[in-house]
Amino acid sequence: DTGVSQNPRHKITKRGQNVTFRCDPISEHNRLYWYRQTLGQGPEFLTYFQNEAQLEKSRLLSDRFSAERPKGSFSTLEIQRTEQGDSAMYLCASTKQENYGYTFGSGTRLTVV
Amino acid sequence: GDSVTQMEGPVTLSEEAFLTINCTYTATGYPSLFWYVQYPGEGLQLLLKATKADDKGSNKGFEATYRKETTSFHLEKGSVQVSDSAVYFCALSDPNNDYKLSFGAGTTVTVRA
Numbered sequence: 001d002t003g004v005s006q007n008p009r010h011k012i013t014k015r016g017q018n019v020t021f022r023c024d025p026i027s028e029h030n031r032l033y034w035y036r037q038t039l040g041q042g043p044e045f046l047t048y049f050q051n052e053a054q055l056e057k058s059r060l061l062s063d064r065f066s067a068e069r070p071k072g073s074f075s076t077l078e079i080q081r082t083e084q085g086d087s088a089m090y091l092c093a094s095t096k097q098e099n100y101g102y103t104f105g106s107g108t109r110l111t112v113v
Numbered sequence: 114g115d116s117v118t119q120m121e122g123p124v125t126l127s128e129e130a131f132l133t134i135n136c137t138y139t140a141t142g143y144p145s146l147f148w149y150v151q152y153p154g155e156g157l158q159l160l161l162k163a164t165k166a167d168d169k170g171s172n173k174g175f176e177a178t179y180r181k182e183t184t185s186f187h188l189e190k191g192s193v194q195v196s197d198s199a200v201y202f203c204a205l206s207d208p209n210n211d212y213k214l215s216f217g218a219g220t221t222v223t224v225r226a
Contacts (some may be wrong), residue, residue: 006156031215031220042117042202042216043157055211093214101147101206102214104156 002026004105006092012111013082020078021108025094032075033102034067035091036060043091049075082112115140115210118218126193126224134188134220136177142209146170146179146186149202151219153161157202160188160224193224 004023013019025032030051035043046065047057053074057065064082069075079086089109093102120135138144145164149157161170166181177188186203203217 004156027121035214040218042204042218043214045213045215056213093157101145101159101162103147104158106156 004092004103006090006105006108008058008108009106009113012113015084015112016081017029018078018080019082019110020076021092021110023075023077023092023094023105024073024074025092026096026103029096029103030071030072030096031095033093033095034075034077035093037089037091037107038087046077046090050085079110082110084112086110087112115144115205115207115215117203117205117215119201119218120220122219123221123223128195128224128226129192132188132190132193132197132222133224134203136188136203136217138184138186138203138205138219140205140207140209142207142215144205144207145212146177147204147206147214148175148177148186148188149204149216150156151200151202153199160201193222195224195226198222198224 033048034046037043048110049069064080067077089107091107093104095102147162148160150160156158162174163170163179169178175190200219202219204214206212
């Protein structure tokens with residue numbers, strides 16, 4: 001069990017550029033979640049997958065955001081045409097059982113300048 | 114909908130002091146309750162959990178009891194250490210919301226030697 005891995009740890013990008021983050025969950029975990037955390041706030045749900053199927057997207061997620069989980073393994077979160085308001089920590093979590101408690105990665109901190 | 118309200122911080126304590134962080138919740142279903150801890154620059158770590166009423170979660174000297182009658186899950190530790198300085202998040206996982214985690218805003222705790 002190597003934990004949930006997220007890459008990169010930090011990303012600085014210019015406004016209008018596209019960025020992509022990767023999450024590698026714990027191998028036997030079939031559920032994968034993306035959360036966004038801004039300074040001084042708790043994480044907010046963005047989207048989640050059961051295996052390769054994306055089950056729900058939050059209304060917080062604009063059309064500029066897209067997530068995939070090909071073959072039910074790693075997941076990517078892409079933000080197109082980044083805006084300064086996208087600056088946040090993006091957290092990935094996975095779980096094997098829904099009410100067991102998620103395992104979170106260390107997050108990707110995005111700064112849009 | 115689901116929501117979690119926790120004590121506002123920041124909280125500053127001396128080493129060996131008693132710590133309490135209040136947490137109350139609302140949920141449409143019968144949720145599981147969690148406390149997560151976040152150290153500077155890191156992701157969230159599960160501290161403890163409780164899945165049914167009157168359950169007590171405990172870990173590393175921290176405890177919290179699931180109180181259905183008061184819809185509360187207060188975190189306590191009898192004697193804090195400098196290493197307990199972190200941000201603490203109360204969260205719930207509601208089966209009526211497909212077990213997605215809902216978080217409180219977090220409480221920053223600083224323990225001084």
